[in-house]
Amino acid sequence: MSLEGRLSINLATTRGSWGFAEAVEGCLRHGITAIAPWRDQVEAIGLKEAARIVEANGLRVTGLCRGGMFPAQDAAGRQANIDDNRRAIDEAKALNADCLVLVVGGLPGSSKDMPEARRQVAEGLAAILPHARSVGMPLAIEPLHPMYAADRACVNTLSQALDLCVELGEGIGVAIDVYHVWWDPELATQIARAGQMGAILAHHICDWLVPTRDLLLDRGMMGDGVIDLPAIRRMIEEAGFHGPQEVEIFSRDDWWKRPGDEVLATCVERFNTAC
């Protein structure tokens, strides 16, 4: 069965071996025609060349990673972040991405004020949304696991992300990454709600390892951990999202040390057997 429209590779997954062009070649060798690159990978090869490669190969770009990181200690910092997000929207558009993925940012500076961080995120989102709408680029808030609340994202549940979407209106939805949300007692309810809102823009997969040895860089290959991936896929499909599942694995000491072709072959095999 073709992987077309079903499997995407987030290029963080092959970061250990490959830049943008090598990763695309690798994906194509393995029958994978959808990718999600990171901005630094696009910048390294140049936006125009990246867009040319995408178009020449008929690739689907399931998301550009990432915008967000709104909070800052002062107004100038927040404005710089907003400006950077506007550029990210343009880059996502140039790549014809399905969405710009947003990791919204954590506590500003040395502050301990989570409500303030969340206010700054809402303000930042509101500030960039008109530009996103005007170019037709959907924004995807990615709620991050609560263990990243301080330093990466103060939006930590699907419920909270969807509340923001309701507040902000058209043009913004969510990226659902199993790693961040699998534990949530409200998971089924909130995925169904996201579906009713038409707000599901992306579906990221990997696995939660036990033990997890590093908070950021020890994500598992699908099937090696404890997440019930088929159950979550069913919830997301029943909620009406049928886009590709995007594999995103940060794994400094394991998958990033293996050859890219081994990583991709394993992704394909596990996609077929464990997802």
Next chain:
Amino acid sequence: MSLEGRLSINLATTRGSWGFAEAVEGCLRHGITAIAPWRDQVEAIGLKEAARIVEANGLRVTGLCRGGMFPAQDAAGRQANIDDNRRAIDEAKALNADCLVLVVGGLPGSSKDMPEARRQVAEGLAAILPHARSVGMPLAIEPLHPMYAADRACVNTLSQALDLCVELGEGIGVAIDVYHVWWDPELATQIARAGQMGAILAHHICDWLVPTRDLLLDRGMMGDGVIDLPAIRRMIEEAGFHGPQEVEIFSRDDWWKRPGDEVLATCVERFNTAC
């Protein structure tokens, strides 16, 4: 100002240096008259001797750690866990503890079925509650940070814990540990709800370090991390709980390597300046 009724030391905090008796002596040297021991520490000295020390020194025991760990792969395993929890209730009673703290357990065996794990927890709680009521020992569900959902506790938010309390009725409440709940967007709402239910049985403190280098054993001393401790204390006090704040720090590579007296002196200083 006396620390009486205001500060308690969970004896995990001084686990690096001291057993039960040494920890009690240390606490008394620092003017601390409330403790929360772990079952293995009580077992090492013997329950009777531990109870004698508590009574002879007029100590308040803010909680016994810990019961819970209900899920198991088969019925025999679940029954063994229930039996063990009944013993833990008796031990808490012998120590005249304010509550038995429950870390409810994670996925049973190699299962990936979180809803099933949560059913097993609810069943386990229902099975031990009559005994807890009959001896007058309050049970305190401690919602654990979502990063422990797989292997330690599948109750991961205050909201979820309070829903269980509503379902189970009298005799059960929550232990609120800032480390586990500080990130929760519903924190203020759920603490207020817990107060209205009269369900707050304990208030644990420490801090969340950035970066956190180990999922389990890298908790910070109050003031060294990002948690707004005074804000959470105000929420809990406004919700009607005025019991001692209990310092519980798991810190393999830092505080557990320091002399117990240095740890306690720092706890007292930070309690007075950062909480």
